[in-house]
Amino acid sequence: MTQYRxxxxxxxxxxxxxxxxxxxVLRRVRNRVHVVSTAILGNAEDAEDATQAALIQxxxxxxxxxxxxxxxxxASRIAAREAVRLATERRLRAARTAPEEQGKxxxxxxxxxxxxxxxxxxREYLNDLPEALRNTLVLRHVLDYTVPEIAELLDASPNxxxxxxxxxxxxxxxxIRRDLLASERAKVSHS
Amino acid sequence: xSSSERELWEGIVDREALGEPPSAEERARRDHLARTHAECxxxxxxxxxxxxxxxxxxxxxxxxxxxxxxxLRVNASELSAPLAPAPRSLxxxxxxxxxxxxxxxxxxxxxxxxxxxxxxxxxxxxxVVVPPKVASxxxxxxxxxxxxxxxxxxxxxxxxxxxxxxxxLGSRVQIGTGRACLAFERDVVACAxxxxxxxxxxxxxQQELELVKGHLVAVLKSQPAGSHFAVSTASGVVRxxxxxxxxxxxxxxxxxxxxxxxxxxxRMSGVERLVExxxxxxxxxxxxxxxxxxxxDRDRAVVSxxxxxxxxxxxxxTSSFAPGPRAASRGAxxxxxxxxxxxxxxxxxxxxxxxxxxxxxxxxxxxxxxxHASTPEGRAATIGLAELRLSRLGEPARALALFERYLASGxxxxxxxxxxxxxxxxxxxxxxxxxxxxxxxxxLYPKSAYAGSLRKSK
Numbered sequence: 001m002t003q004y005r006x007x008x009x010x011x012x013x014x015x016x017x018x019x020x021x022x023x024x025v026l027r028r029v030r031n032r033v034h035v036v037s038t039a040i041l042g043n044a045e046d047a048e049d050a051t052q053a054a055l056i057q058x059x060x061x062x063x064x065x066x067x068x069x070x071x072x073x074x075a076s077r078i079a080a081r082e083a084v085r086l087a088t089e090r091r092l093r094a095a096r097t098a099p100e101e102q103g104k105x106x107x108x109x110x111x112x113x114x115x116x117x118x119x120x121x122x123r124e125y126l127n128d129l130p131e132a133l134r135n136t137l138v139l140r141h142v143l144d145y146t147v148p149e150i151a152e153l154l155d156a157s158p159n160x161x162x163x164x165x166x167x168x169x170x171x172x173x174x175x176i177r178r179d180l181l182a183s184e185r186a187k188v189s190h191s
Numbered sequence: 192x193s194s195s196e197r198e199l200w201e202g203i204v205d206r207e208a209l210g211e212p213p214s215a216e217e218r219a220r221r222d223h224l225a226r227t228h229a230e231c232x233x234x235x236x237x238x239x240x241x242x243x244x245x246x247x248x249x250x251x252x253x254x255x256x257x258x259x260x261x262x263l264r265v266n267a268s269e270l271s272a273p274l275a276p277a278p279r280s281l282x283x284x285x286x287x288x289x290x291x292x293x294x295x296x297x298x299x300x301x302x303x304x305x306x307x308x309x310x311x312x313x314x315x316x317x318x319v320v321v322p323p324k325v326a327s328x329x330x331x332x333x334x335x336x337x338x339x340x341x342x343x344x345x346x347x348x349x350x351x352x353x354x355x356x357x358x359x360l361g362s363r364v365q366i367g368t369g370r371a372c373l374a375f376e377r378d379v380v381a382c383a384x385x386x387x388x389x390x391x392x393x394x395x396x397q398q399e400l401e402l403v404k405g406h407l408v409a410v411l412k413s414q415p416a417g418s419h420f421a422v423s424t425a426s427g428v429v430r431x432x433x434x435x436x437x438x439x440x441x442x443x444x445x446x447x448x449x450x451x452x453x454x455x456x457x458r459m460s461g462v463e464r465l466v467e468x469x470x471x472x473x474x475x476x477x478x479x480x481x482x483x484x485x486x487x488d489r490d491r492a493v494v495s496x497x498x499x500x501x502x503x504x505x506x507x508x509t510s511s512f513a514p515g516p517r518a519a520s521r522g523a524x525x526x527x528x529x530x531x532x533x534x535x536x537x538x539x540x541x542x543x544x545x546x547x548x549x550x551x552x553x554x555x556x557x558x559x560x561x562x563h564a565s566t567p568e569g570r571a572a573t574i575g576l577a578e579l580r581l582s583r584l585g586e587p588a589r590a591l592a593l594f595e596r597y598l599a600s601g602x603x604x605x606x607x608x609x610x611x612x613x614x615x616x617x618x619x620x621x622x623x624x625x626x627x628x629x630x631x632x633x634x635l636y637p638k639s640a641y642a643g644s645l646r647k648s649k
Contacts, residue, residue, distance in 0.1 A: 015361065019263065026259040048258070055262035063361030064392050066401075066423075122237055141241050146210050148534065155396065158534040159566050162209055169208060173201075176233045 008067030015062040025062075026055055029075035033058075036076050039142040040083035040135060050086045054079040080143065080153045084135055125175050133168035140165055192228045195636055200224045200231050202604070216640055334394040335359050336373040340382065340496030343369015363390045366405065370493055372500070373400070378412035379420045380504050384493045392423065399423060402446075408437040408493045410508045426474040427459030429466075435511040437490040446474040449482045449490065452511040456535075464539070487512060533559050533568035540575060549583040573597045574604050577611055587618035610641045 013021035030051075037050035057078045065074055126134055132154075139145045139153065147165070151158045192200075203221045207213050213221060225231045335357035338347065344367035345351070347358055358364060358373060365388045372382035373391070375398045383389055387405025399421040400407070411420050411431060421430040422438045426446035429438055434453025440446050448457050449471045457464050459474045466472045470479040471486070491512040498505025540555035556576035563569045577593035580586040594612040598605060609632050616625035629645050636642060 019267075022263055022266065023259060026262055030259060052258050052261060055258055056265050059262060059266040061360075066392075122240055125237065138241070140208060141238050158532050159563070159568070162534075162566075162568075165208060166205060169205060172237065173230075173234060176237065177230050180230055180233060 004067045004070055007071045008065065011062050011065040011067075011071065014059060015065075022059055022062075025058065025071060029058060029072055030055065032072045032076050033079040036079040036143060037083045039138050040080060041087055046086060046090065047083070050079065050083040053086065054082040057082060076143070077149070077153060080139060080145070084154060087131065087135070125172055128175065129168055129171055133164050133171065136161055136164040137168040137172070192224075192230060195638075196224060196228070198605075200228075204234070220640075334376065336375045336391060336394065336398075338364070338371060339374050339380075339500040340370065340372040342371070342496065343367065343385070345369065345371045358391055360391055360394050363388065370496065372494075372496060374501060375420070377414055378501070378504055379409065379414075380411070380494075380497055380501050381407055381409045381420075381422070382493045382497065383407045384489070393421075397421065402438055402440055404440050404442075406437065406439045406489065406493060408435070408490045408508075410435050410494060410497060410504045410511075412504065412507075424474070427457060429455050429457045429474075431455045435508060437486070437493075439486075448472045448474065449486055451482070451487070451490065452507075533563035533566050533572075536563075537568045537572060537575075540572065544575075544579065549579055553579055553584065570597065570600070570602045571604070574607055574611070577608070577615075581611060581615050581618065587615045591615035591619065606636050606639055606641070609635070610639075610645075613645070 010021055010025060014025050033054045034047065034051045037047040037054065038044070041047045041050055054075070058075050061078065065071065126137070129137065135154065136150060139150045140147075145153065147158050147161050150156075150165075151161045154161065156164075199220060203213050203217045207221075225235045338345075338352055338356040338358050341352070346365045346367070347356060348362050349365075352358075364371060364373070364383070366383055366385060368385050370382055370384045372380055373389075374380050375394070377398075379398055381389075381400055383402075384406045387407060388403040389405070389407060390401040390403065391399075392401045393399035397419055401423045403424075407422060409420060409422065409431070411434060414420065419430050421428050423429075424438065424440050424446040425444060426440075429436065429448050431453065434455055435451040436453075436455045437449040437451065438446060439449070448455060448466055450466045450468050452468050454465055454467050457466055457472055457474055464472070466479060469482055471482045472479045491508075494505075494508045494512070497508050536555050536559045540552045540559070543549075543552035543555060553576060556572045556579065559566075559569055559572035560576065563572075573593050574597055577590045577597070580593065581590035591612060594608045594615060597608040598612065602608075609628070613625050613628045613632060616622075616628060629648075632639070632645060633642055
C-alpha cells in the first residue's frame with residue numbers, strides 16, 4: 001500500500017518527535033499549505049491563521065500518514081480541511097455577533113477579500129456564490145481536487161459535490177452571459 | 192450561439208469539470224466553440240484565471256520561519272503538557288488582540304455550540320497579556336478509545352496497560368495471547384484476538400484502525416451521516432456505517448473480510464466493492480464465498496467479552512452470531528445505508544465494462560438506476576446501460592426503452608440517446624421509424640459528429 005517509502009520514514013521520525021525531521025517537513029509543505037489556505041479563504045490574514053493551524057496539524061497527525069501520496073498532497077488535504085473549518089467558524093461567529101445580520105440568509109457568505117491577483121470581475125462572480133458552492137468551485141478549479149476528494153474534504157457525498165459544482169458553474173455561466181449581454185447592449189446604444 | 196451549440200458546450204465542459212476527460216473529438220469541438228463564441232471564451236478565461244491564481248499565491252507565501260517555528264513550539268509544548276490549550280485558538284487570540292472582547296461578548300452563544308471554541312476565562316484586566324485558557328471541542332488528537340475486555344498478554348505502545356486504559360491516536364495495541372477490545376465513540380467496538388497487532392489511525396467522524404496482523408471483529412451501531420468506521424490493512428480498506436464484520440490478515444499477508452450482519456464496502460486498488468452478510472471476500476479476489484462456520488466460531492469467541500462492557504452492542508454481537516438463519520433481514524437497513532455511492536457504482540460498471548464483464552457492468556448500472564435514478568450518475572447510467580444492451584448484450588428492445596426513457600427526461604447526452612435510439616430501431620428491423628428518427632436527428636443536430644454517418648446511411 002505504501003508508495004512513498006522515504007516520505008513514510010520521514011513522517012515516522014516526525015511522529016517520534018525528531019525536531020529536524022519536523023522542521024524539514026514543515027519547510028516542504030509550507031508553500032502548498034499557504035496556497036490552499038489562500039485559495040479557499042482569500043483573505044490574507046485568515047489564510048495565515050489557517051496556514052498556522054494546518055502546520056500544527058501536520059505535526060499532530062504525522063502518525064496517520066501512510067505513504068499512499070506525497071507528503072505535500074497529504075498536507076494539502078489537512079490545509080483544505082482547516083481552511084474550510086475556519087471559514088465556517090468565521091461565518092457563524094460573524095452572524096452571531098451581528099444580530100442585524102441574522103435576517104439574512106446564512107448560507108450566503110459575506111463578501112470575502114479574495115486574492116488580489118484575481119481580476120475584480122471574477123472576484124465578484126465568486127463572492128456572489130453561496131459559500132458551499134464557492135468552496136466546491138475553488139477546490140475543483142483552483143486546487144484541482146477530484147470530486148471524491150472534495151467530498152472527503154467537505155464531509156459530503158460525491159453526489160452533493162457534483163450537484164454543488166454544477167450549480168456553481170451554472171451560476172457563474174449565467175453571470176458571464178448576463179455581463180456579455182449588457183456589454184453588447186451598451187456597445188449598440190453607444191453606436 | 193445556437194441552443195444546440197450551447198448544449199454541446201455545456202455538456203463537454205461540465206462533464207470535464209466532474210472529472211470525465213473529453214474525447215479527442217470533444218476537445219476539438221470544445222476548442223472550436225471557445226474560439227468562435229464570446230461566452231465560451233469568457234467562461235474558459237474565468238477558469239484559466241482561477242487556476243492561475245494558485246501559482247501567483249504560491250509566490251506570495253510567507254518565506255519567513257515564523258509560522259514554522261510557532262508550529263514546532265506549539266507541538267513541543269503539547270508533548271510536554273498534553274492538556275495545553277488548543278494552539279490555534281492561542282494564536283488566533285494573540286493575533287486578534289482586542290478582538291478577544293468581542294469574542295467574549297459572544298461567549299454565551301459560543302458555549303452553546305459544540306463546534307465553536309469557547310473562552311472560559313478572559314485575559315486579566317491589569318493589562319498583562321496572558322493567553323486565555325480555552326476549552327474546545329476535542330480534536331482528533333485529544334480523542335481516545337477505551338481499552339476493554341482485556342484477557343491474556345496485551346501491550347499498548349509496548350507497555351502493559353492499566354484497567355480500562357485510554358488509547359490515543361497513533362497508539363499500537365499488540366495482543367500476544369488472549370484478546371482485547373477498543374471501544375470508540377458512537378457505539379463502535381473492535382475486538383482483536385491472539386497474535387493481533389493494530390494501530391489507531393483516525394478518531395473523530397471517521398474512526399479507523401490499521402490491522403497490521405491478526406484477526407479483528409467489529410460491532411457497530413448505525414453511524415450518523417458523514418461518519419464511518421474503517422479497518423485498513425496492507426491489502427485495502429473495509430468501511431462500514433453500522434454492521435458486524437470481521438477482518439483477518441493471514442500470515443502470508445492476504446486479507447479476508449467476513450460480513451456477519453449488514454454490509455460492508457471493501458476498497459482495494461481504487462475499486463470499491465460491497466460485501467453482503469454471510470459472505471467472505473479475500474481482498475483482491477473477484478468472487479465472494481459463503482462464510483464458513485468454523486470462522487464464525489472464531490469470530491464469536493473474539494467478541495464474547497463485549498456484553499460485559501457494552502451491553503447494547505453485546506446483544507447485537509450475540510444475536511448476529513446466533514445459530515440459525517443469518518440475520519440478513521436485520522441487516523437490511525444497514526445494507527441500504529452502506530450502499531455504495533452512485534459514483535462508486537459507476538466506476539465499478541466502467542471497470543467491469545473495460546475488462547469485458549458486460550453482464551456485471553449491466554448489474555452495476557441497474558443498481559444505479561434503482562437507487563440513484565434522478566442523479567447525474569443515474570442519467571449517465573441510463574445511456575451506459577442502453578449502449579451496453581445494444582452493442583454488447585444483443586438486447587436492442589431493452590436498449591430502445593432506455594434510450595427513450597433518457598430522451599423523455601432530457602439531458603446533456605440527448606444527442607447520444609437519440610443516435611442510440613436510431614441504432615436500436617435499426618437493430619429491431621423497424622426501418623421506417625429509424626428513418627423518421629434520422630430526419631428528426633439531422634434537423635435537431637445538423638452539425639453533430641453523428642450527422643455525417645447518418646446522412647450516408649439514409
